[in-house]
Amino acid sequence: MSDVFKLSxxxxxxxxxxxxHETTKELTAIVKGLIDEKKISETSKIVFVDDGSKDKTWQLIDEFSKNHNxxxxxxxxxxFGHQGALLAGVTSASQDSDAVITIDADLQDDVNAIPKMVDEYLNGAEVVYGVRNNRDTDTAFKRSTAEMFYKFMGFLGVKLVPDSADYRLMSQRACQVLLSYRERNLFLxxxxxxxxxxxAKVYYARKERFAGESKYPLRKMIKFAIDGVTSFSIVPIKLIMGLGFFIVFFSFVLLIYSFIRKINGDVIPGWSSLMISIWALGGVQLISxxxxxxxxxxxxxEVKQRPxxxxxxxxxxxxxxxxxxx
Known part of the structure; x- marks a missing residue:
């Protein structure tokens, strides 16, 4: 593999x-440093993808593109959402780039891990995951729910890289294979x-957000988790079937028990138990x-095949x- 390659x-x-401004400053310094070290080509680029912003994001990107080569x-x-924006950038950049790195704009992912990713690529890795070495910047609630999510996805048979988000390097060949997956419900x-x-994996310490507000509040995180589960596994449907059989079996046992109590003349009308059963079964049915x-x-x-x-x-x-x- 050539020591000098085009990176986007x-x-x-x-x-x-x-x-x-700060993101451009830090990423530009990283790219120019790698160019000076002759690890990446002078044609390497930073590709900002404006995902329908309502502020001055695009004006700034346009300005920076004129001032920085x-x-x-x-x-x-x-x-189109975070995942759609990522895919749009990868689609555009991978056409003539030897490798593509994806990273969020908020500077929580340490840009200093990029040279390490490049080194792993030069050593032959075609996919390099940026992995957090701790979750000290997260709340206790977010840490516990994240751990539960990765364990649950593992239980469903979905292979994820724990503590790795969308900070990664992919070779051009890996990008082309990724783009061949045509689903609209994206969970990259x-x-x-x-x-x-x-x-390969590169570990880094995640930072606090440099400025602005998180684009992933709790509501979006829950939706993202649901998309991850339902896009990659039909186990929940199988669990529903198992739950249904269990309820039918349990109901049959209660029916026999009721007949025995009836024969013995030891029946106490129970309005509460009846209502609890109705509400419980109703809840299970609605969830299912x-x-x-x-x-x-x-x-x-998926069947609409929209862009x-x-x-x-x-x-x-x-x-x-x-x-x-x-």
Whole structure:
């Protein structure tokens, strides 16, 4: 493998005007440092993906792209969500890049891990995961729920890299395989391990958000977790079937028990037990229907085959074409 290769760093952005100056400064320093060390090509780029921001994010990206040769941008026509923005950036950058790194704009993921990822790539790894070495910056609630989520996904048979989000390096070949997965319900943390190829891990300490507000409040985190479960496993449906058989068996046992009590003349009318049973079974039925409905909804989204993202402007491609003409 050549020691000098073209690297693109994809950064999804949604209302990130407060942090974009610092993000550009830190990433630009990393890229230029790697260029000076002759590890990556001078044509390497930082690709900011504006995911339908409502603030000045795109204006800043456009400005930075004019002032910095390594900075480019992709503007989506509307908000497609974090996963869609990531995929749009990878789609654009992987066409002529030897490797692509994805990282969030909030600077919580340590940019100093990028050179280590590059070294692992040069050593032959085609997928390099950025993995948190601790969760000290998280609340106790978030730490415990994250641990439960990874354990539950493991129980369902979904292969995830614990404590690894969307901070990773992928070779061009790995990116092309990733893009061949056509599902609309994107959960890249689950899809990337399916790509295969030689992988490695780089550990780093996660920081506090530099500025602005988190784009993943509790509500979105719950939705993200549900998408992860229902996009990769049908075990919940099988569990519902098992629960149904258990309830039927338990009801049959209670029926026999009631007959025995009736024969012995030891029957006490129980309004409370009747109502509790009705409410309990009603709750189980509603939960079961909602789980099945989640799967049906995903089928509904998939069969429509709508675009996963729409690019309004692609500065990355514009700059690449200009460079090729020189």
């Amino acid at each position: 760093i994809v950064v999804p952005c949604y209302n990130e005007e407060d942090v974009l 390594v900075v480019t941008g992709v503007k989506l026509s509307r908000n 943390r689950g899809i990337v391990p399916l790509v295969g190829f030689k992988s 229907i909602s789980v099945i409905g989640e799967y049906v909804g995903k089928i509904f989204s 996963r993202f729409t690019i309004e402007r692609d500065i990355y491609t514009e700059k690449t074409q200009e460079e090729n003409k020189r």
